[in-house]
Amino acid sequence: MSTERTTGPALVVQNLTKRFGERTAFSEVSFEVAYGEVFGFLGPNGAGKTTTVRTLGTLIAPTSGAATVAGLPLSADNGVAIRSRIAVMPESPGLYLRLSVAENLSYFAGLYELPDRRARIERALRSVGLEHRADDLCRSLSKGLRQRVGLARALLTDPQVLFLDEPTSGLDPVAAREVHDLIDALRKRGVTIFLTTHRLAEAEQLCDRVGILNTTLRMIGRPDELREQLFSKSIEIRTRAPLADPDEVFAALPGAEGWQRSEDGAYVLSVTDADTAAPAAARALVTAGADLLALTPIRHSLEDVYLQLIDTDVEAQQR
Template sequence: MDAVTEGSGTSTAPALSADRLSKHFGDRVAFEEVSFEIGYGEVFGFLGPNGAGKTTTVRTLGTLLTPTSGSATVAGLPLTPENGVEIRRQISIMPESPGLYLRLSVLENLQCFADLYEVPAARDRIDDALGAVRLPDRANDACGALSKGLRQRVALARALLNDPQVLFLDEPTSGLDPVAAREVHDLIDGLRRRGVTIFLTTHRLDEAERLCDRVAILNTALRTIGRPDQLRDELFARTLTVRTVAPIPEPDHVFLGVPGVAGWHEDGPSTYVLTVADPAVAAPGVTRALVKADADVLSITVSHHSLEDVYLELVDNDVPVGRS
């Protein structure tokens, strides 16, 4: 395939962008004033609860729905009715349900869709797509005889037939076991290396944290956009957790004189949570202070908030944070 190599880009323009994009169905708001930019070769996670507007956003960017207001560019092209055909040539959408003909073989399915898409050099493209998803040896198997994980890989091969610049993946690992999900993750990593821009909607927050360069959290309106580590830093204070064999007689004297320690509180018997500016800077001083106080230390650990913590904080509490 001839996808743009990572970082090269055919233009300085983003692969995908939205500027105050909205979609209403009568009085019902599907999503409201969504704005973002996504670079070529980026894996962009789009997260949110059911009914948040994720799939409607994908359908709108994929030219299947007309936005109510706002503007967007897709594969560098303005999202307008006149550009619909050309945009669809540059993108692919893989829905949650593969939508394959189960009585046909893998090869027959791909030939059918290649004909529908009017793919040039169709057999070469099919061979490339099967190789990309590591299924050339299953080309003659009936799709109905494949596991769900293998059918997802066939669906991904179908999405690659037109050599897309932008690939929309809607819940690509839904219902898959851990082994099959990991195989799909590996395929997504491979597409990233080939320079394909991937717009990934998922409910699996561990998946988004592993795969995505940046994530957006949507709940009708955007709550935030940023790198997972950046969002954690914005929402949660950095902490060190100290566990000792026995309670420290005077914790204030031990902790509050250490550079970089802003405060502390107890979190159970002989467990102390210290708020720090930089764990790497504060930890050595905390260790020395504990040794000086003759404390028997069991552990000193740096807290780690997951993307799930960020998601729940934003969605449950409707907390706005900065965007980048």
């Protein structure tokens, strides 16, 4: 894998916009991605994710705005140079099913006019764990193995930036986990990965940061940062019987900001710091004579963040 790096971020996007006639695919999008980062790009169908990948991959030109890809300004003049530093793996890798794995890779290596083709093919196959399947016809492979061949094809150019568009779409859990392991291995080797996915648990597991797009960029940051921005910290408390006076129990707790009763009878306590409030709440409940069954800090998932943004998004509701 190439270790060549330019100074600055791997991707810099500034107010990038793409329109097709009167339809806006994405508008005024701005973000940066560091070298070696796994960056997740999330959003509903039609949000502009794939169009963004195609734009940054030099396949289509932006309507307005600017970007730097692998250290080069995004422009028609730099198209060939940018494509030599990146790779794009679409949802369907587009393999020739009548050819073997090695023949597919040899064909694409020739198409890219790559030197040292045999060594590159062997290295790419080792990277995805398919060296023992090199002579198998692609039509004989499962979808999960074909995705791995697609990754091997993308790795032939030793890319600095790898765009993965829904790489686990349609895969069973075992095959998806294998792709996750490959992405994690590439991260450790310093490859910058730009990942679009509908699998929010996948994004939370793999990505250093995520951006949520719905024509415009709604939020960007680490999953834990986004959770803190959208949701207050809270603790769920379950007791064997209802508390006689919850206000008296909860009012004096350090960091407590209020409480409410959930539909299933639990007490949900809003706090400034769950780690500080939880032990104090347990002591207060015991002192009050309550039979404490469970006391759990509520951890919102990336899916909660996503749904909170999309549920309140007028554009998404109109689609």
